[in-house]
Amino acid sequence: MQVKSLLYGMVESLEACNYHWKVAKFRPDSIKTIQTRYPAIYRKVYEDLLDAGTNNRSVFGNEYRLEGGLQLQQRPSEFAALITMLISRRPFSNYLEIGAASGGTCCMLNRYLAPEKIFVIDNGSHVDTRSLATNLPPEKTIRFTGDSHSAEAATFLKTHLDGLVDLAFIDGDHSYLGVWQDLATVCIFSRIGTLFVFHDIVVTGVRRCWREAVSGGLLKPIGVFVDQYHPLGLGLAEFMGRS
Numbered sequence: 001m002q003v004k005s006l007l008y009g010m011v012e013s014l015e016a017c018n019y020h021w022k023v024a025k026f027r028p029d030s031i032k033t034i035q036t037r038y039p040a041i042y043r044k045v046y047e048d049l050l051d052a053g054t055n056n057r058s059v060f061g062n063e064y065r066l067e068g069g070l071q072l073q074q075r076p077s078e079f080a081a082l083i084t085m086l087i088s089r090r091p092f093s094n095y096l097e098i099g100a101a102s103g104g105t106c107c108m109l110n111r112y113l114a115p116e117k118i119f120v121i122d123n124g125s126h127v128d129t130r131s132l133a134t135n136l137p138p139e140k141t142i143r144f145t146g147d148s149h150s151a152e153a154a155t156f157l158k159t160h161l162d163g164l165v166d167l168a169f170i171d172g173d174h175s176y177l178g179v180w181q182d183l184a185t186v187c188i189f190s191r192i193g194t195l196f197v198f199h200d201i202v203v204t205g206v207r208r209c210w211r212e213a214v215s216g217g218l219l220k221p222i223g224v225f226v227d228q229y230h231p232l233g234l235g236l237a238e239f240m241g242r243s
């Protein structure tokens with residue numbers, strides 16, 4: 001038993017070393033580098049987020065000026081850095097969000113990135129799910145209500161996508177296997193360079209999936225945004241293709 005856990009420990013350490021080596025090699029951007037490179041845009045986005053509101057200030061940050069509004073479920077510093085970096089990567093044709101809850105994050109990304117089409121996959125079980133319809137622009141949003149791991153979710157994408165996904169935000173099932181399943185589904189509809197965003201990369205099963213996808217060479221991290229005081233972590237990566 002002891003030998004087994006020692007072995008697991010060694011494998012974990014090796015995997016972590018590999019992850020850190022890859023991250024160091026690619027030098028992804030951080031909140032600090034984005035703040036330094038685009039100070040005015042970062043500040044504007046950050047202020048905008050604080051006014052937009054969160055669904056829980058004690059979880060997502062007391063910096064938010066209200067509880068309610070768009071009911072964002074993001075740390076403002078992390079999300080502001082992500083949006084600022086993505087602005088420099090526009091335009092986007094097809095944006096996909098898996099796990100949209102009330103649609104607040106989707107609404108902010110639409111405001112700043114203006115993708116041509118928005119695809120949302122959510123099982124509708126979040127308490128704020130009723131706000132989805134009002135927070136998403138109806139003229140360009142196509143929704144699938146159900147399990148993102150189901151065959152129907154993949155069929156939904158196959159049926160409605162004209163082309164491939166340009167930007168995917170994965171924030172649904174946070175279990176290790178659940179995140180891998182979502183990643184695998186989106187990979188089918190991705191090209192080399194498709195951008196993937198993962199929320200909660202420093203907690204839960206997302207952390208392990210993110211690290212494995214990076215160390216395995218499936219994803220190249222270009223932004224790792226982790227709040228200094230209350231980290232949840234947003235990871236931004238380029239899809240490197242299926243080998």
Ligand SMILES: C[S@@+](CC[C@H](N)C(=O)[O-])C[C@H]1O[C@@H](n2cnc3c(N)ncnc32)[C@H](O)[C@@H]1O
Nearest residue numbers: 099100101105122123125126147148171172173
């Ligand atoms: C953390 S919330 C998403 C927050 C949202 N992205 C935001 O930033 O405001 C997770 C969402 O994923 C949904 N969800 C969880 N597991 C899912 C699954 N297997 N398939 C589809 N949606 C799922 C939940 O119902 C919830 O709406």
